[in-house]
Amino acid sequence: MATPAPPPHPFAPRFEYAFTVAIDLTPAVWLTPSSMGATRAAVWAAQGTFEGPRIRGIVIPMSGGDYPLVRPNGVIDFDARYLLQADDGTPIYLQSRGYRWAEGDAMERMARNEPLDPDEYYMRVSPKFDVPEGPHDWLGKHIFVGVAEKVPKANRIHYFMLL
Amino acid sequence: MNEPQVPAHLDYVFEMRVDFRPERCTVGPLPGGGYQGYTPCAGGTIYGPRLSGKVVPDSGADYATVRGDGTIIINSHYMLEADDGTKIYINNNGYLVPARPGEPRRLDHDTPQPAYFCFSPTFVVPEGPHDWMSRTLIIGTGSRRSNPDHSIFTYYAVRSV
Numbered sequence: 001m002a003t004p005a006p007p008p009h010p011f012a013p014r015f016e017y018a019f020t021v022a023i024d025l026t027p028a029v030w031l032t033p034s035s036m037g038a039t040r041a042a043v044w045a046a047q048g049t050f051e052g053p054r055i056r057g058i059v060i061p062m063s064g065g066d067y068p069l070v071r072p073n074g075v076i077d078f079d080a081r082y083l084l085q086a087d088d089g090t091p092i093y094l095q096s097r098g099y100r101w102a103e104g105d106a107m108e109r110m111a112r113n114e115p116l117d118p119d120e121y122y123m124r125v126s127p128k129f130d131v132p133e134g135p136h137d138w139l140g141k142h143i144f145v146g147v148a149e150k151v152p153k154a155n156r157i158h159y160f161m162l163l
Numbered sequence: 164m165n166e167p168q169v170p171a172h173l174d175y176v177f178e179m180r181v182d183f184r185p186e187r188c189t190v191g192p193l194p195g196g197g198y199q200g201y202t203p204c205a206g207g208t209i210y211g212p213r214l215s216g217k218v219v220p221d222s223g224a225d226y227a228t229v230r231g232d233g234t235i236i237i238n239s240h241y242m243l244e245a246d247d248g249t250k251i252y253i254n255n256n257g258y259l260v261p262a263r264p265g266e267p268r269r270l271d272h273d274t275p276q277p278a279y280f281c282f283s284p285t286f287v288v289p290e291g292p293h294d295w296m297s298r299t300l301i302i303g304t305g306s307r308r309s310n311p312d313h314s315i316f317t318y319y320a321v322r323s324v
Contacts (some may be wrong), residue, residue, distance in 0.1 A: 011226045013281070013304050013319060049178070073290075075298045093225065121200065121286055122323040124300035126283040128256075141234045141258050141319055143281040145321055151205050 005161075018144060019052025021084070022156045023059055026064075039070040045082045052159070055136060057086040057160040074107050076100040078125055092137055096146065098125030113152040123148040125157065173319035175213030176301065181241070182313040192276060204241055207313070213320070214293065216245040227259075235259040237282065249293050255316065257282030257303070261271055271306045280285035280305035282316065295320075 026044040034040035043066050048059030064082030073075065080096040102110065102121035110116055125146035129139035145160040148155055178282055182205040191198030202225040207218030210268045222242035227235050239255040260279035268275040282303035286296040300321040 005170065013302065098300055103296055119323065122298070124321045124323075125302055126302070128283075130204075137232070141260050141279065143257060143283050145302060145323075162304075 002063045009146065014163045015145070016163055017052065018159040019050050020156060020158045021050040021059065023046060023048035034069070035071055038072060040067065040112060041076075042067050050084060054138075055083055055086055055093075057090075059083070060085050060091070073102055078157055080125075080127075086136055088135070090134065092130060092136060092139060093130040094127050095130075096125045096127035098123070098146065098148070100148070100150070110150055112135050115152060116150065118149050121150065123150055127159065172303070172322045174213075174322055175211065176213040176318050176320045177209055177215065178216065178242055179207060179209045179243075179316045179318070181207040181311055181316065184217075184221075185210040185312070189231070192247060194302035198229035200225065200235065202227070204239070204240075207241075209243060209245075211318075214243075214245060214296070216266075217241060218242075219244050219250075225255075233261055235261070245293055249289060249290070249291065251293060251296065254286075255282050255284040255303070256286075257305070259305075272308055274307050274309045275282055277305060278308065282318075284318070 009033055024046045029042040031040040044062055045059050045065050047061045050057055050059065053116050053153065060083040066080035068079055069077045076097060078098045078100065080094070082094055084092040084094055086092060100121060100123040101107065106116055106120045110121065125148055127144050127146060129136055131140045144159050145162065146157040146159045148157040183204045187202045189198040189200045193199060193250045203220060204221070204223055205209035206220035207278040209216045209218065219242040223240040225235050225237060226274065229235050235258070235275040237255060238261055241253050243251040243253055245251060245287040258279055258281060259277050263280045266278065270276065282305060284301055284303060288294050301318050303316045305316050307314055
């Protein structure tokens with residue numbers, strides 16, 4: 001991808017690190033071909049934790065998962081929904097979409113649950129949160145970007161808040 | 164700013180100007196609180212290093228939800244047309260948080276700006292030269308403008324490394 005220098009812009013985006021979510025995933029169920037003309041997969045969030053400067057807690061076990069479409073060209077179009085619980089007890093609904101793809105054989109090695117370097121694939125997501133009013137309501141009024149690491153049978157996603 | 168720990172590097176990809184029709188309205192209050200917004204699009208232009216073209220005139224609207232806390236959930240649907248004729252559907256999702264009364268407001272081209280106005284759009288694109296838009300995470304920032312009523316959306320691709 002060409003990388004022209006961003007022009008000086010009075011509203012140039014800035015990010016603040018929010019938190020990292022680490023999730024263990026169940027084995028996938030595959031629907032193929034789905035009525036969307038692609039392969040639908042389903043994996044569940046078996047368990048997990050999240051932690052950052054302003055918030056920490058757990059992924060509520062089996063509260064949801066990811067139901068991505070796998071396009072015929074190999075691009076995975078994520079559709080994840082599950083619940084977090086902050087350590088003050090607040091439940092938080094997370095819905096996330098984004099993409100994962102790779103060049104060459106990296107996609108097949110990933111499908112075989114082999115470890116890959118993060119620069120061998122593109123895996124970026126954008127979550128939105130449904131959260132009660134209170135100390136965590138900043139989650140419900142900012143755009144977030146997740147930089148994701150695919151580790152075998154798990155995900156580690158580093159979330160940054162667009163200021 | 165904590166620049167050193169930000170791996171989500173960005174590439175500026177394009178800007179989109181959307182002109183709005185005067186038939187803007189809000190409907191409500193709704194049973195769950197809040198309001199339904201409607202802002203039809205008159206048309207617009209797209210320019211930048213990765214995409215140029217236009218917003219197809221009268222091709223859609225923003226159907227925002229105004230939440231009980233005043234946050235506006237932007238949900239715009241338009242058709243775009245690239246200079247090579249490719250039609251692209253955009254669903255521009257984001258948040259507009261109005262400035263609180265008395266809060267100092269940034270001015271952009273003499274128009275007071277909301278406290279927050281950012282986006283995470285999705286695109287439906289045919290296979291071909293523009294299909295990077297449907298496998299690359301794109302985020303945007305917005306600027307409100309008046310006289311005439313329009314907004315400028317500046318979009319950035321989240322790079323892989």
